[in-house]
Amino acid sequence: MFLGIDIGTSGVKAVVLDTHGAVVGQGVAALSVQRPELLWSEQDPDAWWAATEAAVRAIDPTIRRAVRGVGIAGQMHGATLLGADDRPLRPAILWNDGRSFAECDALEAETPEFGTVGGNIVMPGFTAPKLEWVRRHEPDVFDRVTTVLLPKDYVRLRMTGEKISDMSDSAGTLWLDVAKRAWSASLLAACGLSVEQMPRLVEGSALGGRLRPDIAETWGMAEVPVAGGGGDNAAGAAGVGVVSDGKALLSLGTSGVIFVANDRFRPNPARAVHAFCHCLPDLWHQMSVHLSAASCIDWVARLTGAAGAAELFARAEAAGAANGPELFLPYLSGERTPYNDAQVRGAFLQLDNDTDPGRLAQAVLEGVAFALADGLDALREAGSEVAELAVIGGGARSRYWGETIAAAMDVPLVYLQGGEVGPALGAARLAQLAVDGGSPADVCVAPPVSHVIAPDATLRTRIAPKLAAFRAAYSRVSPKPARTDA
Template sequence: MFLGIDIGTSGVKAVVLDEAGAVAGQGTAPLTVQRPQPRWSEQDPEAWWHATTAAVLTIDPTVRRLIRGVGLAGQMHGATLLGADDRPLRPAILWNDGRSDRECLELETSIPSLREITGNIAMPGFTAPKLLWVRKNEPDVFKQVRTVLLPKDYVRLRMTGGKASDLSDASGTLWVDVAARRWSDTVLAATDLDERAVPRLFEGTEQTGTLRPDVAEQWGIPAVPVAAGGGDNAAGAAGVGVVRPGNALLSLGTSGVIFVATDQFRPNPARAVHAFCHCLPQLWHQMSVHLSAASCIDWAARLTGASGAAELFARAETAGPGNRGEIFLPYLSGERTPHNDARVRGAFLGLDNDTDPATLSQAVLEGVAFALADGLDALRDAGTSIDRLSVIGGGARSGYWGRIIAAAFEVPLVYLQGGEVGPALGAARLAQLAVEGGAPVDICVAPPIARQIDPEPLLIERLAPRRAAFRDAYPRITPKKEL
């Protein structure tokens, strides 16, 4: 048995796979996000640790005793600042935090080669500009910083006592020379740090230590090896077999991501496309990232009084696609691809006296689909060809939403058995590779296809004018940047 743990934004998920790749047990525990000021997004690192333990202990004890390795996945970019005693100095600043836009400009100005080194445009969600913000606004905290860890790597520290990260997750800090697969001294120095402040880098399939005896005893697991693992999207890709160049997936989690595996470093920062290392050796990937995807569904359900996502999807289906004039701009936390705009916020447009919860729900589904389609266009502008997308994440549960997305993308969507398990599945497979070795393409295989949703020509035609209206609306809601 192999355990995969995913430190998400809304919760921690733990999944156990047997050697045949079947799910033998799983558990979850919730997390909450704190937003003490506009554009801020934070979490208490201790909450990750408590939720991780709770999720693991949900799994049957007889299954836990058979675990031979653990892999980690997690939300990317979060700045977890530790002092000399390895305790957090402040709440972690998360991936969807938008406070450091000025610091992004400072980085781009001070390092003309930044995009060449990192393959990415500086964005407030990344880790490096967050450290500049802390240096400027919380100097007493910055002076105490001895180590900066990503969320899953703080959990690793609590599990093993060691400081390590994998290259896919570390790529999202903006401190990595992505082509060379190592830390960049140049970018670290620009944030008044050096390699002493960051963990050792590993490929996702490598071992980074073993469970501490006290943790193993608490969890009812042997003191097994812990794999480096991956950032949530890279681990999710490993879980559904997106491990060959050209393989692609759509992740419908809190955020929405289109992920394409590549055999070389292929940046396109001009369109805010991410170019990172994969969690597997000798592979990279491109991503378009939309900050609010399934989170918009949960938000709209609360807004309209729906009992949950399932009721919202059902309401939307009664309204039907392309029938009304409501437009939803899903920028609840700002946006990355293709706009790189931390200040923009969501909006409903075209409301009238006949607007009701059903038509609002339909507008939300369409708005997220259109925003994701903008990201797909940015990938295509980078020369990437995508002929189908594997779908993972909680949003994969709705076939009706899949019809809308397939029509907006004009690309078939493939739904895989167990795809909703997400990054924890890939983390468990990385643990298996770390313990047993072998070729990633033999271990990280695609699950059986549950269904495929092909683009419907009539639906494409009905949504086309609405997508054009969506794209025209973005400039109308964009605040002036005051940097």
């Protein structure tokens, strides 16, 4: 059996797969995000570790004893700054933190290689501008930094005592030479850092440490190998068989991500498309990233007093698609693709006297779907042909929402059994590869199909005017000019 651990933003999930790839044990533990200032988003790294221990120990002890390897996945980009004692110097700055927009402009202007060697626009979500912000605003902290780790790799350090990262997660720092799959000394130097302050790199399916004896004893496991693992999206792709050129997925988690596997490095940052390493050797990927997806569902549920996501979806379905004029711009934490705008914020538009909680809920489902459609268009402009999308993440539970998304994007959505398990599933499969070897094509297979939602032409026609209005509305809430060719 193999244990997969996903260090998410809202919680840690742990799953165990048996030798046939079936999920036989699960544990979860919640996390919270701190926002002490406008645009800030932080977490205590030790909270990740506490939640990891809680999630793992929630799994039946008999199942834990049979585990032969561990894989780890996690939220990308988070700047975890360690001092000489390997303890955090400050709270981790997360992927959806927008404070470093000024540092992004400076790095872009001074070091064009971020877009070529690093393969991406310098955005506040990435790790590099976060360190530049710390250097400018917290120089006493910056001067004491001996190691920079990503969230899952801080958990690995606590598990194994080793400072190791994988290629897919590390590509999201902007310090990786993505084509060569190695740290770039020049990109690090642009932020006042060196390769010596970075973890050792391994492929996601390679050995990335072993459980420390005390942790193994606490978890009731042997001192088993720990795989390199991956960033959450790459690991999620490995979990559902998106491991060959052109295969694609849609992840409906806190953020919304469209992920396309590539057989070579294909950077195209013009519309904020990401180009990173995959978590498997000789593979890369492109992504469109939307900073708020399922998080919008939780937000509007709280706003309208719904008991939870299920009640919200029911209210939206009762209201019906495009039955009201309401528009929702889902930029609660800013936006990446296609606008690269850390300062834009969400908005409801076109409210009237008949607006009620159901129509607000429907507008939110439509707004996220429209943002995802923008992202798919950007990927197509970047050369990716997407015939269908496998769907993973907690948002995959709603068939009604899937119908809206499929119509907005005009592409079939393939729902897989257990797809909501997400990156933890892929992490467990990376552990299997690290321990037993084998071909990723044989190990990282797609789970059985639960159902397929094809785009409904009538629904697409019905929502088309709102999609057009949505695209025109961006300029009304952001000082940045909207594209006229979107």
